[in-house]
Amino acid sequence: MTARPMAGNLLYAQSGGVTAVINASAAGVIAEARLQPERIGRVLAARNGILGVLRETLTDTATLPDADVGRLRATPAGAFGSCRFDLDPVDTNPAQYDRLFAVLAAHEIRFFLYNGGNGSMETCRQIQTAADVRGYPLTVVGVPKTVDNDIVGTDCCPGFGSAAKYLATSICEVGLDLAAMTSGAGRAFVLEVMGRNAGWLAAACALAAEDADRAPHLILLPEVGFDEAAFLARVKAVVERIGACAVVVAEGVRGPDGNVLAMQDRNQKGYIQLGGAGEVVAERIHASLGYKVHYALADYLQRSARHIASKTDTAQAFAVGKAAVRRALAGQQGVVGIARISDAPYRWRTNLSPFESVANLERSLPAEFIAADGFGVTEAFRRWCRPLISGEDWPPFRDGLPDYLHLRLPLLPARLPPYVA
């Protein structure tokens, strides 16, 4: 193995779908690096993730005043730009790696921190492996982020707690709305939330239901096949008991044919957004039971809702950023994560997992978190989830709106010829 560098420049980049707190991780990286000026020279950030490395579109965070690092911590979405791009395997596209290391070398990068999800942790593994093979002195550390909470090796993922808090708050509020309006025929409300294969966000909505009469009354998880008859019977029972029923539907809920629920015409038109499960469920309720049905589609709102971020989540996002710098300086490659020490009081610390045990894997809800009937969660899930939405971390406001940082650092002059893919 190549000796791990002891000092040098650090490069940070963001990848995948953004979250309300990924910039808190960026702020953690920058803040921690500024504490170590004797070992970290420049803290560069690539625009649009690994694509920005290949393109050599780099910025220098030194131009960011400390006050703006604080605002960055309270700003949602990826301030440096994100991407959805996977490196090719090194043996099929060595030129891609030649370019990558040419850029790293041109800027004397010794530490690479990549803030992303499952796919990005594979990118970390690929780069670390290639560096070791080439004898390029580099330590790569993965910084986890995803609203989907589907990264293994960590008790929870930064980004999840805030999206969960937003969604649980929203369904709590809608539940009061539904209860107020219940005066005529039966009514139902459907909220579609993110979660293609893992139902963590849908499950988190259950925190709003302190008892069986509170919304959400039913939750449809991707881990459980959609049993329409059983579902409609449950909706009917709730409406007959309390007049209205609130349902949370994960976007990835699948029917008996194994396909994600989707409106027929959408498929025919080749509509590209994965969605529609909520609308399908709303229409089935209306068509079968005759209730008045409303549905909402949170879409990007749920992953960028920094205005109602969880304080636990922002603290953890900041902490994994700081920890990644410390691990890198210690020559420890791998993926930073959160280890839970205790549920109540909730205590946690950061940990580190090998790339191989994280990259490209996906963590779905374990059986012990899913209610026996498949339409909700267990007390064990609630115990696990509750601390993750705990605490408020309001962003600063100005003129009635969040005073977010609209960052646009200038690009560093290129030291290499333009990238040709």
Next chain:
Amino acid sequence: MTARPMAGNLLYAQSGGVTAVINASAAGVIAEARLQPERIGRVLAARNGILGVLRETLTDTATLPDADVGRLRATPAGAFGSCRFDLDPVDTNPAQYDRLFAVLAAHEIRFFLYNGGNGSMETCRQIQTAADVRGYPLTVVGVPKTVDNDIVGTDCCPGFGSAAKYLATSICEVGLDLAAMTSGAGRAFVLEVMGRNAGWLAAACALAAEDADRAPHLILLPEVGFDEAAFLARVKAVVERIGACAVVVAEGVRGPDGNVLAMQDRNQKGYIQLGGAGEVVAERIHASLGYKVHYALADYLQRSARHIASKTDTAQAFAVGKAAVRRALAGQQGVVGIARISDAPYRWRTNLSPFESVANLERSLPAEFIAADGFGVTEAFRRWCRPLISGEDWPPFRDGLPDYLHLRLPLLPARLPPYVA
């Protein structure tokens, strides 16, 4: 005219679609009435609006501790239950009025405060007129609420400012999300918001756009016919300039045929929710320009989002409740409203309008608030709207979620036989 009562019991009820702050008006009514014990005996509340009066499903707010009145102020949706129900004209259904006044008389009601929208102000007018004709001593005061901001006689409607703040914050956050992810082909995002005939909420989203590059880039208002070719050209221009385009669509946007934009299959199935304009616009962008398009449907979330209420709005909602009590005690029938004294600094007071000048009318965006190209708003609108979303009034939180009051006051024993419609 019947002499106005000087003292007696007060009945309060909520009507129409709920808002994040209608309970703040209820809290204002209760708080003000508690200051006047020598003139107001009991403060009763009907369940589910005027229907609850007819059904004699009444509760006594005296059982509510002062601390809970404070929590009520910070709780969204109608804590006493709302309804969508219009009284018949008095000449076609005199029995309905006989029942109504029998209930009022049985509980010695001298003041009736109805908290609702345009239709509810007609109900107020009908009841006041019938009371005067019958010689029943009653003063009726309308308390305005609607997220749609379409009530005349008031500069703004309690409920609007908070929904506007929620939506403007949401599109601001989504704008950062879109900007972060802009790395490949063009991208667009569509947010559908409430507003069947009046585009106030869609227009309010413009407050997030401090400059032309910030979301939302285009707004489709019900006041402006949908010109698909012109719209798509504008989307294309925005995407070619900055890579992505965020569009806000009012649910009531109409095509050249005068019909609200709706997915074809929805019409065929008789799907009952007025919506779909956002989905139609998203599909047209995708089909015509080939961009990746996401859309979100805020639906009930926008009218119940008390977690990000406007402090101006909660203050005004509370104030119109208090003012309604004072007007009633002064024997002044009519609809309470908000009069603007100045824009900056923003100063306002409550006012009173005759029922006739408010009931069943609808206020849409005036021409001077709509941008010349029809795809946005003017500076005059921004100046009008900005103070309405100003200030934060966070609800209390417990265990990570808003600690809302789940009110369920016991029904008073009936003094009359059951209601037969």
